[in-house]
Structure formats: C-alpha cells, structure tokens
Amino acid sequence: MTKITFPVEASHIMMFARAVGETNPVYLDADKAKRGETDGIIAPPTFPQSVAQFDPEYHLRPKPGQKWFGSAKTPSGVEGKPASSGGLHAEQHFEYHRHLRPGDVLSVEIKPGKTWEKESKRAGKLLFSERITEYRDQHGELVVTARSVAVKTERPVDAG
C-alpha cells in the first residue's frame, strides 16, 4: 500500500485541462469559474490520475541516477533485461463524492485489488491486475475513489 500527499494546484489543473483539449473556463479561468455554478475552479474528471506526479516511487517517470527503459544512445536504456512498461491500461473507473479544487491537499492511498488471467487471440495470455485508489481531503472526507485495471500482454497488441 502506498500513501501519497497530493496538493491540488490551479496551474496543474490548467496544464492538465490544456492537455485534454479543454477550453471550459471552469478549469482555466478563476474569475469566470467563480461566477458559475461551481463557485470557482474545479479539476477535470480524469485529473485525479495525475497523483502520479506526487508518487516518489512512480515507475513511469525517469529519476536522476537511475537507468530508464526508454531510448537514448540505444533503443532502450536497460538493454538485455526485459523492458517492461508495467502493462497497458484496460479499465478506469471513478466515483466522485465531490470535485477537486485548487487548495485541496489530498491524502491518497493506493491498494492492490484482484488479479486474474484470460486468453486473447490478439495478444496471447493476458494477466489483469486491479488497483484501488482512495482520495481523502484535508478534512479526512473521501472525495474520489478510483479503480483501475492494468493488463500485461504476452506480445504487443497489433494495430489491426
């Protein structure tokens, strides 16, 4: 189980909203958002996943002094070892008790869930694993619950 502190900031919400092509002022413009139904900026629905920024151990971020499996001088920085991305994302589910706002300081707990296997014609044997993430605010209230399912495939999923 991992515990992470996730401070929610307006500039991070802005960058995230831009990255998903949002132009809605409720994510981008404090004055307009203040005049709307939400009484201020809120985070877009899939923003909670960017808790990854605050996970010191997150395996999909290069870290100083550690080998990275992406390309540099050679196609992978860990040549000779199986280069694993930790699998593909199969499912993602969010439950919102309220929407996140700049100024929230979340305590986030990530717990492993179920695992299971399946055969697939497109990618061979599939190994599924579930992860439950609970986001609590500065008052200890559960604000968002997320469930994600990752899948490791025997071979790459073809484009067809």
Next chain:
Amino acid sequence: MSLKASHLKVGDTHAERVVENLSRTQLVQYAGASGDYNPLHTDEVYTTQVAGYPTVFAHGMLSMGLTAKMITNFVGDGRLTKYGVRFTNQVWPGDSLDATATVAALREEGGKHYVDLTVSTTNQDGKEVISGSATARIDP
C-alpha cells in the same frame, strides 16, 4: 446551464468530435501534465524497436479525458458522480475521435435527480476505442 430531467428521455444522445488528427505533441503534453512518462506514448525509437509497436500511441487516460469533455459539456460543470471506461482499442497519432453519450436511465434517489449515460468513443474508421458509462446529478 445544467441538464433538466424533465427535458430528457431515454435514448437521447449528445455527440462531439473530441480530437481531430491527434498529434504526437499532444501525447507529450499529456505525459507532462499527468506525470505518466511511459515511453510507449512519446518515444518512437523505444516503441518501434524495443516494444514492437508500429508507432507511439495515446495514453488510455488521454482518450478518457478527451471523452470526459463531451460528457461534462452535456451534463454541466461539477455534476458527474461516476465515470468509468474500458479501453477497447488503441488510439494512434492522426486519429480523430467522436464521443457519444446516450441516456440509459433517469432516476430519482433521495430527492435528487440523476441521469445514467452509456458512453462510446470511436475513431475515424468507426472502431470503438472507449466503451463506458457515467452518472450525473441533474436538475428536476
């Protein structure tokens, strides 16, 4: 601003094109904002030569985020109570995605009104890339 239960019926739909000709740069932008730097999404050399894919491809969470834009434009700001998806096919650079929400049910619970939506996003070839559902609190 928000949806009214009295103006909706089961089977109503709302659709939007949520991205046109998806660029590799947008994948870089999403990696930076989300913190997911998996090279499968941004590193062409690694992805083609080591991982064995034809090119880099979008984060599932980017497709989910693009689809969310269509849902919140439909139901209003801060109204979503649930949103879940399955990533049914990969999304590649150059893809254009159309996202559709269909009213599956209208419910009243504890004096509050909710709409249940089925959600589907397809690429320019009509192939489904996201299949999901969402629930939002709406006005009476």
